[in-house]
Amino acid sequence: MSTNMNFWRVIAVMCVATAFVQSKSTHHQKRATRPNICDLVYNNTLDVRCYCTKDNQNPKIFKSADCFLFAEHVKPEDDTWTAFDYLKDVTKLTFTKNNITMKYIPTEALKYTKSVLNLDIKYGNIEKVGAYAFANLSAVQEITLRGNQIKILEVNAFADHKDLAILGLDTNAIVEINRDVFVNLPSLEKLYLTNNKITTLHDRAFVHLSNLKEIEIDRNNIFSLNSETFSGLKKLQKLDLSSNSLEVIGDNTFLPLVNLRSLNLDGNKIQMLDNKAFFGLSSLQSLSLAHNNIVDIDNLKVFEGLKSLISLNLRGNKIKILKAEVMAPILTNFYGGISTLDVDDNNFPCSCQLDWFTSLMNKTQNENLKLALNNLKCQPDAALREAWSKTEEIEKNTTQTTEDEETQFQNPEYEYYDDTQLDGKFFYVDVRDLLNCTKGTKTKSEITTTTRKSPTAASTKASSPYTTTTVKTELNKELTTKPDPKLTTKYFTTETSVTQGHTTAKMAAAVAKPPENHVFAPDATSVEAKPDKIKAHRSIQEKETPDYLKSDANINLGCGMLLTVILYLIH
Numbered sequence: 001m002s003t004n005m006n007f008w009r010v011i012a013v014m015c016v017a018t019a020f021v022q023s024k025s026t027h028h029q030k031r032a033t034r035p036n037i038c039d040l041v042y043n044n045t046l047d048v049r050c051y052c053t054k055d056n057q058n059p060k061i062f063k064s065a066d067c068f069l070f071a072e073h074v075k076p077e078d079d080t081w082t083a084f085d086y087l088k089d090v091t092k093l094t095f096t097k098n099n100i101t102m103k104y105i106p107t108e109a110l111k112y113t114k115s116v117l118n119l120d121i122k123y124g125n126i127e128k129v130g131a132y133a134f135a136n137l138s139a140v141q142e143i144t145l146r147g148n149q150i151k152i153l154e155v156n157a158f159a160d161h162k163d164l165a166i167l168g169l170d171t172n173a174i175v176e177i178n179r180d181v182f183v184n185l186p187s188l189e190k191l192y193l194t195n196n197k198i199t200t201l202h203d204r205a206f207v208h209l210s211n212l213k214e215i216e217i218d219r220n221n222i223f224s225l226n227s228e229t230f231s232g233l234k235k236l237q238k239l240d241l242s243s244n245s246l247e248v249i250g251d252n253t254f255l256p257l258v259n260l261r262s263l264n265l266d267g268n269k270i271q272m273l274d275n276k277a278f279f280g281l282s283s284l285q286s287l288s289l290a291h292n293n294i295v296d297i298d299n300l301k302v303f304e305g306l307k308s309l310i311s312l313n314l315r316g317n318k319i320k321i322l323k324a325e326v327m328a329p330i331l332t333n334f335y336g337g338i339s340t341l342d343v344d345d346n347n348f349p350c351s352c353q354l355d356w357f358t359s360l361m362n363k364t365q366n367e368n369l370k371l372a373l374n375n376l377k378c379q380p381d382a383a384l385r386e387a388w389s390k391t392e393e394i395e396k397n398t399t400q401t402t403e404d405e406e407t408q409f410q411n412p413e414y415e416y417y418d419d420t421q422l423d424g425k426f427f428y429v430d431v432r433d434l435l436n437c438t439k440g441t442k443t444k445s446e447i448t449t450t451t452r453k454s455p456t457a458a459s460t461k462a463s464s465p466y467t468t469t470t471v472k473t474e475l476n477k478e479l480t481t482k483p484d485p486k487l488t489t490k491y492f493t494t495e496t497s498v499t500q501g502h503t504t505a506k507m508a509a510a511v512a513k514p515p516e517n518h519v520f521a522p523d524a525t526s527v528e529a530k531p532d533k534i535k536a537h538r539s540i541q542e543k544e545t546p547d548y549l550k551s552d553a554n555i556n557l558g559c560g561m562l563l564t565v566i567l568y569l570i571h
Contacts, residue, residue, distance in 0.1 A: 036086060037049060037050050037052075037067075037083040037084065037086050037087070038050050038051075038052035038062060038065065038086060038087075046070070046080060046083055047069065047070050047071035047073070047074045047078075047080050048067060048068070048069055048070065048074060048080050048081070048083065048109075049067070049068060049070060050065040050066060050067040050068070050087070051065065051066045051067075052064070052065045052066075052087070052090075053065070055089075061089040062086070062087055062089060062090050063089075063090065063091060063092070064090060064091065064092035064093070064094075065087050065090050065092075065093055065094070066094045066096065067093070067094065067095050067096075067109075068095075068096065068097075068098035068100070069098065069100035069101075069102060070098065070099075070100060071100065072100055076104050076106070076107065076108060077108055078108070081106060081108035081109040081111075081112075082112070084109040084110075084111075084112040084113055085112040087112065087113050088112055088113065088114070088115060089115050090113055090115060090116060091115055091116060091117045091118065092116070092117065092118040092120075093113055093116045093118070093119050093120070094119075094120040094121075094122075095120070095121045095122075095124070096120075096121075096122050096123055097122075097123040097124065101123075101124055101125045102121065102124035102125070102126065102148075103124065103125050103126060103127075104126060105121070105126060105129060105130070105133040105134070106121075107130075107133055107134075107135075107136070110134060110136045110137055111136045113136075113137070114136060114137065114138060114139065115139060116137050116139070116140055117139060117140060117141045117142070118140075118141065118142045118144075119134070119137060119140055119142070119143050119144070120143075120144045120146075121144070121145050121148060122144070122145070122146050122147050122148065123147050123148070124147075124148040124149070125148065125149050126145075126148040126149065126150050127149070127150070127151050127152065128150065128151060128152035128153070128154060129145070129150060129152070129153050129154065129157040129158075130154050130157065131154050131155060131156040131157060131159070132156055132157075132159055132160075133157060134158070134161065135159075135160065137161065138161075138162075139163055140161055140163065140164055141163050141164060141165050141166070141187075142164070142165060142166040142167075142168075143158070143161075143164065143166075143167050143168070144166075144167075144168040145168065145169055145172070146168055146169075146170045146171050146172075147170075147171045147172070148172055149172060149173050150169065150172040150173060150174055151172075151173045151174060151175060152174075152175075153169075153174060153177065153178070153181045154181070155178065155179075155180045155181060156180060156181070156183055157181050157182075158181065158182050158183070158185060159182075159183040159184055159185075160183070160184045161184075161185055161187075161188075162184075162185075162186055162187060163187050164185050164187055164188055165187050165188060165189050165190065166188075166189070166190045166192075167182075167185075167188060167190070167191050167192070168192040169191075169192060169193050169196070170192050170193070170194045170195055170196075171194070171195045171196070172195075172196050173196065173197050174193065174196040174197065174198055175196075175197050175198060175199060175200075176198060176199065176200040176201075176202065177193070177198060177200070177201050177202060177205045177206075178202050178205065179202050179203070179204050179205050179207070180208070181205070182205075182206065182208055182209055183208050184208065185208065185209060186210075186211060187211065188209055188211065188212055189211060189212060189213045189214065190212075190213065190214045190215075191206075191209070191212060191214070191215045191216075192215075192216050193215070193216065193217045193220070194216050194217070194218050194219050194220075194240075195218075195219040195220075196219075196220050197220065197221055198217065198220040198221060198222055199220075199221045199222060199223065200222070200224075201217070201222060201225070201229050203226070203228035203229065203231070204228055204231045204232065205229070206230060206231070206232055206233055207231050207232035208232065209232060209233060210232055210233075210234060210235065211235055212233055212235065212236055213235055213236060213237045213238065214236070214237060214238040215233070215236065215238070215239055215240070216238075216240040217239075217240065217241055217244070218240045218241060218242040218243050218244070218264070219242070219243045219244075220243075220244050221244065221245050222241065222244040222245060222246060223244070223245040223246060223247065224246070225241075225246065225249070225250070225253050226250065226253065227250075227251075227252040227253060227255055227256075229253070230253075230254065230256050230257055231256050232256065233256055233257055234256060234257075234258055234259065235259055236257050236259065236260055237259055237260060237261045237262065238260075238261065238262045239254075239257065239260060239262070239263050239264070240262075240264045241263075241264060241265055241268070242264045242265065242266035242267050242268070242288075243266065243267040243268070244267075244268050245268065245269055246265065246268040246269065246270055247268070247269045247270060247271055247272070247293075248270070248271065248272045248273075248274070249265070249270060249272070249273050249274060249277040249278075250274050250277065251274045251275065251276035251277065251279065252276055252279055252280065253277060254277075254278060254279075254280060254281055255279060255280040256280075257280070257281065258280060258282070258283065259283050260281055260283060260284055261283055261284060261285045261286065261308075262284075262285065262286045263278075263281070263284060263286070263287050263288070264286075264288045265287075265288060265289050265292070266288050266289070266290045266291055266292075266313075267290070267291045267292070268292050269292065269293055270289065270292040270293060270294060271292075271293045271294065271295070273289075273294070273297060273299060273302050274299065274302075275299045275300075275301045275302060276301070277299075277302055278302065278303065278305070278306060279304075279305060280305070281305070281306060282305055282306070282307055282308060283308050284306055284308055284309055285308050285309060285310055285311060286309075286310070286311040287306070287309060287311070287312050287313070288311075288312075288313040289312075289313065289314055289317070290313045290314065290315040290316050290317070290342070291315070291316040291317070292316075292317050293317065293318060294314070294317040294318065294319055295317075295318045295319060295320055295321075295347075296319070296320060296321045297319065297321070297322055297323075297326050298321060298323065298326065299326070300323075300325055300326055301329075302326065303326065303327065303329050303330045304329045305329070306329070306330050306333075307330075307333075308333075309330050309333050310333055310334070310336060310338060310339040310340070311339065311340045311341075312330070312334075312340070312341050312342070313340075313342045314341075314342060314343045314346065315342045315343065315344050315345050315346075316344075316345045316346075317345075317346055318346065318347050319343070319346040319347060319348065320346075320347050320348065320349060321353070322343065322348070323353065324353075324356035327356065331356075331360065334360060334364055334366075334369065335360075335363050335364050335365060336364075336365060336366065337365040337366050338366065339364065339366050339369060340366065340368070340369060341360070341369060341372070341373075342372065343357075343376065344372065344375075344376075344377070347379055348376075348377075348378045348379065348428075349378060349379050349380075349381065350378035350379060350380045350381070350384055350426060350428065350431055350435060351378075351435065352432075352435055352436075352437040354376065354378060354428050355432070355437050357373050357376050357428065358373070358428075358429065358432070358437075360373060361373040361374060374427075374429060375427060376427065376428045376429070377425040377426065377427055377428065378425060378426055378427075378428045378431070379424070379425055380424075380425070380426050380431070384426075384431060384434060384435070387434050388426065388431065388434065391434075
């Protein structure tokens with residue numbers, strides 16, 4: 001009996017072992033025949049498929065994959081996502097729109113792609129990014145979610161990614177940035193939120209991003225900022241807030257940004273800058289306030305403390321008053337060769353309050369800035385316009401008789417402006433004399449006509465991209481002297497506060513007619529400036545004696561000798 005029982009036990013164990021082996025074999029065969037997610041042609045019935053690139057050094061593994069949905073019914077927890085275990089070595093993974101639009105972050109697929117360094121999901125219809133949506137991407141360095149119509153970023157949407165350096169959320173529909181959306185991202189340096197619908201940045205929204213260096217929040221609808229908005233961004237170097245709806249920059253708004261170098265506030269609706277609007281920005285090098293609604297900058301301390309600022313853009317505002325006292329804290333910053341100051345396209349009235357621009361033009365080493373200040377335009381009042389019209393009339397009457405003669409000597413490189421290009425404005429350097437600003441009385445508003453002598457060309461030199469011409473001017477001591485027509489030519493650019501003034505060929509050309517009688521000044525060193533027709537005469541000693549003069553000399557000599565012989569014989 002005992003022997004029979006042992007026999008049957010052995011048989012039972014063998015049956016169980018055989019069944020187990022067959023089961024393992026069947027499972028292995030099923031795995032071996034499962035469709036490959038990267039095979040788009042052969043035996044692929046998956047609802048998610050990818051174009052995959054193999055590693056050049058190891059063809060058995062995939063390096064990158066561009067993936068698409070091929071069915072609407074694929075849910076976030078669908079078994080289809082398990083096919084991504086083929087992509088466990090992929091370092092770059094992209095999801096984009098084919099015929100089917102992605103409507104969620106494929107978190108289940110990302111469980112199998114832990115080697116991904118660069119994730120790009122684009123052109124989807126993803127309403128929100130949930131908490132820890134990318135938690136399985138422990139090594140990810142860059143995440144781009146562009147053009148997905150994202151509206152909501154939940155708390156901890158981007159959290160615990162120690163190597164994440166770049167995060168792009170451009171061109172979505174995000175309305176607000178809450179606190180604790182970005183958490184524990186110690187390597188994040190660049191954050192892009194361009195072209196969303198953001199109206200509100202909640203206080204301390206970026207407080208965890210202590211190493212962030214660049215943030216772009218341009219082309220949104222932000223209307224308000226305060227001193228807590230940018231808390232924690234102590235290493236930020238570039239902040240772009242252009243094309244928003246800001247109206248006021250309040251005190252200490254950017255105080256936490258101690259290392260900020262570039263601040264772009266272009267294209268907002270800014271009307272007011274508080275006294276401490278830029279307080280604390282001692283490292284700021286570039287500030288742009290172009291194309292806003294600024295009328296007056298009258299807070300004397302608004303630019304105080306900006307000791308590193310070398311580029312200021314105020315173009316395209318409505319500025320009427322920009323006092324020298326306001327610019328005083330930063331004025332010397334623009335003396336260097338790389339400094340820039342753009343105040344074009346504003347509403348400055350023509351007055352001696354603008355004379356500090358002339359002083360800056362004389363002192364700056366930047367040729368482009370000299371040019372810009374030389375072309376500074378102002379809005380004349382009725383009295384100045386009348387005085388200018390009189391000088392034009394004098395010019396017209398004086399130059400009419402010599403116009404044809406002078407035309408042949410004009411430099412063909414010169415360009416002549418017409419009034420329509422100035423939109424009713426004058427170049428400030430043209431009207432300084434009429435405003436009597438050249439006598440050092442910057443507050444005097446009476447209009448005085450001053451007669452000046454003709455400018456004498458000193459030198460002309462070409463330097464790309466501008467041609468620079470130096471001219472000399474001096475006040476005529478005889479007030480009864482008739483105005484020189486070349487001096488009153490419109491758009492003449494000069495400086496009377498110094499011996500030599502800076503202008504450009506384009507500007508000087510508008511008045512640099514050849515000096516009267518075509519006589520060139522002794523100090524005119526440029527040969528190119530002289531007309532070809534004017535040539536020096538050879539000296540009298542170098543002239544050859546005409547033949548007829550040689551013949552007369554021989555006859556006179558013969559007569560003299562004959563007379564001498566006759567007188568000798570008589571005696």
